[in-house]
Amino acid sequence: MRWEAFLDHVRERGEYTTVQEAERAARIVLALLGAHLVGEVRAELAARLPETFALVLLNPLRATEPLPPERFLRATAAWIEGATEQTAAWDVGAVLSVTADAAGEELSHRILLQLPPGYDLLFGCPEHT
Template sequence: MRSESFLARVQERGEYPTPHEADRAARVVLALLGAHVVGRERAELAARLPETYALILLNPMQATEPLDAERFVRATAAWIEGATDQTARWDVGAVLSVAAEEAGPDLLRRLLLQLPPAYDLLFGHLEPG
């Protein structure tokens, strides 16, 4: 997938007025996500993303502990200038829903197994019972 296509989908999903804003959200969210998924699943997701964003996922921010879904949103807000928890939730949803589409259902299921409960909502998917 080309960076422009990925970014255009994030921009549309997040209703960002500029590609720069979509790019900023994608970089922060994928860097945080990369700190919380590991191994084969992280590598597989990276392989399905454009190189620019794959490298961000593979070279994540450091996490000292797993963040539950709410703390993930708050961490996103802390990294995006002027963001609130509400706008960060929007950013996370825009980026992760596009990443979920790229991942496909099997990889998404395996990624969600590595993450605390409620991340399925951040990816825009409800995990079946």
């Protein structure tokens, strides 16, 4: 997916007023996600993202343990100035649903297998419970 298209989708789903807001959310969420994915799954997802976001995913923040969805939202809120857990949930949902679209159903399923239970809702894929 191209950079502009990815950000346009994030901006639309997140109802951001600027591309910069969408980009900020995408960088933070993908950096946190990258810390939770390993191996071939992370590499395949990176290959389906715009290059800049692929690099963010491949050079993630370091996670000492897999974060349950609630803690992932709190971590996102901590990285976004002025965010609350509710606004972070909005940011995460916008970015991860576009990421799931870029990944496709099969890769999205394999991504969810690497994450703690409950991430399916963050990706907008509740059928993968």
